[in-house]
Amino acid sequence: MTEEIKTERLTLRPWEDSDADFVYDLYSRWVVQRFIGTEPSVMESRSEAVERVQRFQELDHPVHGIWAVTRTDDGQPVGTLLLKPIPASGEEPLQPSNDVEIGWHFHPDHWGSGFATEAASAVLDHAFAAGLEQVVAVTNPANEASQSVCRRIGMEHLGQTKKYYNAECELFLVQNPATAQQD
Numbered sequence: 001m002t003e004e005i006k007t008e009r010l011t012l013r014p015w016e017d018s019d020a021d022f023v024y025d026l027y028s029r030w031v032v033q034r035f036i037g038t039e040p041s042v043m044e045s046r047s048e049a050v051e052r053v054q055r056f057q058e059l060d061h062p063v064h065g066i067w068a069v070t071r072t073d074d075g076q077p078v079g080t081l082l083l084k085p086i087p088a089s090g091e092e093p094l095q096p097s098n099d100v101e102i103g104w105h106f107h108p109d110h111w112g113s114g115f116a117t118e119a120a121s122a123v124l125d126h127a128f129a130a131g132l133e134q135v136v137a138v139t140n141p142a143n144e145a146s147q148s149v150c151r152r153i154g155m156e157h158l159g160q161t162k163k164y165y166n167a168e169c170e171l172f173l174v175q176n177p178a179t180a181q182q183d
C-alpha cells in the first residue's frame with residue numbers, strides 16, 4: 001500500500017481512477033516525455049492513461065511507491081514521484097536490478113515552484129527511514145532540469161553509465177546517512 005506523505009505544500013498519495021485526465025494531460029506532452037525512455041513518445045489516447053493509472057496502483061510494496069503528487073491547498077495533481085527497482089540493461093523485457101531509483105514527472109504548469117524537489121526530498125526521507133541503504137537516479141544527459149533536482153536533494157553525480165535501461169545515462173546516487181560507512 002503506497003503510504004501518504006505530506007510536505008509543507010504537497011500531499012503525495014496513491015493514484016485514484018479519477019486521475020486519468022491529469023495523467024493523460026501530463027504524459028501526452030512532448031516537453032514531459034522528451035527525455036523519458038530510449039525512444040521517447042507521447043501518450044496518444046485517454047485509454048492509455050487509464051491503463052497507466054492502473055499500473056501505478058498495482059505497485060504494492062511497503063516502501064517503494066508511485067505517488068500522485070498533489071497540492072495540499074486545492075488538491076490539484078501536479079506530478080508523479082516514483083521509488084522503485086531500476087531496470088538493468090539487458091535483453092527486453094528489461095528486468096529490475098537490485099538498485100532502487102527515484103524519479104519525477106511534473107506538469108509544466110507547475111515547474112519552477114520547487115515542487116519536484118520538495119516531493120523528492122520527502123520520498124528520500126521516507127526511503128531512508130525505512131532502511132534503504134542507497135537510492136540512485138538516472139537522467140538523459142541533456143536533461144539538465146532533472147539533474148538539478150538530483151543535486152538539490154543531495155545526490156552525487158557519478159558520471160555516465162549504461163547499466164540501466166539499455167541507455168547511456170547520467171548516474172546520481174545518495175546514501176542513507178544513517179547507514180553510510182564513515183571513512
Ligand SMILES: CC(C)(COP(=O)(O)OP(=O)(O)OC[C@H]1O[C@@H](n2cnc3c(N)ncnc32)[C@H](O)[C@@H]1OP(=O)(O)O)[C@@H](O)C(=O)NCCC(=O)NCCS
Pocket residue numbers: 031032033035036103104105106107110111112113114115116117118138139140143145146148149152
Ligand atoms: C525534471 C522536472 C521535474 C524539474 O522541475 P522543476 O520545477 O524545474 O524542479 P524543482 O521542483 O526542483 O523546481 C526548481 C525551480 O523552482 C524554483 N523555485 C521557486 N520556488 C521555489 C521553492 N519554494 N523552493 C525551491 N525552488 C523554488 C527554483 O528556483 C528553480 O527554478 P529554476 O529552474 O529557474 O532555477 C521537470 O522539468 C519535469 O517534470 N520534466 C519532465 C519529466 C522529466 O524529464 N523527468 C525526469 C526524467 S529523468
